Amino acid sequence: MRLKRLFSALPVALALVLAGYAMGPTADSQVVVQMAGLVAPSTTPTATSTATSTLTSTPTSTPTATPTDTPTSTPTPTRTRTPIPTRDPSMRTANVPILMYHYISVPPPDADKYRLDLSVTPANFEAQMEYLAVEGYTPIRVSDLSDYLLGGPPLPRKPIVLTFDDGYIDNYQFAFPILKKYKFVGTFHVITDFVDGRKPGYMTWDNLEEMAIEGMEIGSHTLDHPDLYRKPRAFQVNEIAGSKAVIEARIGTPVKSFCYPAGHYDSVTIDVLRSSGILAATTEIQGTRQSTAQIYELRRIRIRGSYSVADFGYWIKYFFASGK
Structure with a gap:
């Protein structure tokens, strides 16, 4: 008797599921799906892919600026010493x-x-x-x-x-x-x-x-x-x-x-x-x-x-x- 009553409720549950997902997944529709023994495809894990892209966008751009701070410009005043040609x-x-x-x-x-x-x-x-x-x-x-x-x-x-x-x-x-x-x-x-x-x-x-x-x-x-x-x-x-x-x-x-x-x-x-x-x-x-x-x-x-x-x-x- 119970089995017959379950099978008779199944079409109604499926209809509710489809109607709920058409309007967007809700907590109630999730529960109904679980009751029907169906696994709804989860869309939230895809959000983690965006997080991975943000991690790769900011790596080593700042270290590249440090080489420009090297004090290679200070030795150039030594070139203003002109005693070398003066010896001639x-x-x-x-x-x-x-x-x-x-x-x-x-x-x-x-x-x-x-x-x-x-x-x-x-x-x-x-x-x-x-x-x-x-x-x-x-x-x-x-x-x-x-x-x-x-x-x-x-x-x-x-x-x-x-x-x-x-x-x-x-x-x-x-x-x-x-x-x-x-x-x-x-x-x-x-x-x-x-x-x-x-x-x-x-x-x-x-x-x-x-x-x-x-x-x-x-x-x-x-x-x-x-x-x-x-x-x-x-x-x-x-x-x-x-x-x-x-x-x-x-x-x-x-x-x-x-x-x-x-x-x-x-x-x-x-x-x-x-x-x-x-x-x-x-x-x-x-x-x-x-x-x-x-x-x-x-x-x-x-x-x-x-x-x-x-x-x-x-x-x-x-x-x-x-x-x-």
Whole structure:
């Protein structure tokens, strides 16, 4: 009897199940299915598959950022050390003012504008040397500068070069004692045919020898101050090598530097200087930037007779700062 009643209820139960799943599974429909001995397919386990995808999406992306924090950028400042090319003489440079003087005297009453421009009074010259001493400059010779540019020892603090063209007697009378007073050195380029009274107003060999003993450099300014530009090679050899030989014979020290008369020269002149054993030459090009590549074209600053001490200091600082 019970069995018959169960079979008669089975179609009703199935109908309820189907109706319940059409509207969505409920707790009641689950119970009815269980009572009917059916296992409803569970949809909830499929949700676990979405969880697995979220686990795989965030693994090792953050560790990849850590290599970018490696301090490889800090060693790059070591590349700014440039002493390696500096050891090559052809690469050496120096920002060194080379001052150009001529007369150190009060110009005569009838002096023309050129003589006035080239004449620095002894009082002004001493004031200029005092300025250099107070500002901490260290005077060196042209040969000291060329030694450095050719791979020699380093230059002192705030180097500066004092050059005197032509060999006037007032260089010995006034400039030389003032330089000694401040313990400074200078480079004097002399016209050898004018020495020893062969032309009035120039130094003697005794003057030059005394100055050399005191540490001054005596350089060449040719035999008789000609314009060397486009002159035959033989002519230039005579003027350059000839004056060098005379100075070395009379003073007993090697001539290492040269000054171009009126600042004029050409490629032949430079070639003759090299072959004569002269290591450097000064020009009338304004500037302070010196280099081995232009060791025969060293730049200078012309010191004019009209300069006050303030002007003197201004132009040195101007060219030094400009790096020209």
